[in-house]
Amino acid sequence: MNNKHIYLISGLGADERVFSRLEFPAGYDVHFLPWIQPLNAAEPIGEYAMRMARRILHPNPVMLGLSFGGMMSIEIARHIPVEKVILLSSVKRRQELPPYYNSVARMLLHRLPDRLLFRRRQYIVRLFMQSKSEEERALLRDYMTKKDFSYMRWALDAILQWQNEWVPSSLLHIHGSSDRPFPRRYVQPTHTIVNGGHFMVMNRAAEINRILEREL
Structure with missing residues (x-):
């Protein structure tokens, strides 16, 4: 019997290390699908997703996405x-995005310079990510050394203006009750992982x- 294939997409700017503690049932081959550069600041998310999809080499895969990676999946x-x-x-x-992810937030994204929007982002990242161990904090520190602000601007803009209403027929959605970027009440x-951030x-x-x- 041939193995199935599962493709993992990380959150904004992260890499495959965030999945290091996940375990999958026997019979699955696991692949990490890295982010690619947007063609320009206004590339539609659908066209970006088509380019990402060209890197998927196996038919009928399982897609697993974390945070923005879930939207991309x-x-x-x-x-x-x-x-x-x-x-x-x-x-x-x-409608699952919080109401403050709106046109005002998008206006600020476009008007604020990099030095204000990103160079002091460690405070917001630490608040939102809710890291607990030194390993997790080390991953966040590494993330915050990245200087590719053009990708970050594109990704944040894609999140803020996402208008999706279509949901795949076979979908599993695991969420933490204490999630801060995407609050559980929306x-x-x-x-639901109780008290999960x-x-x-x-x-x-372990619970995931x-x-x-x-489910697999």
């Missing part, structure tokens, strides 16, 4: 057949793994 599922989409700490449609997940992919991985074992 849904966009990819518009363009290629997938077996299942799994969201971790993410949202699946526009989200309707299939599974936005970094639960690492610090609540049990859900994956049952």
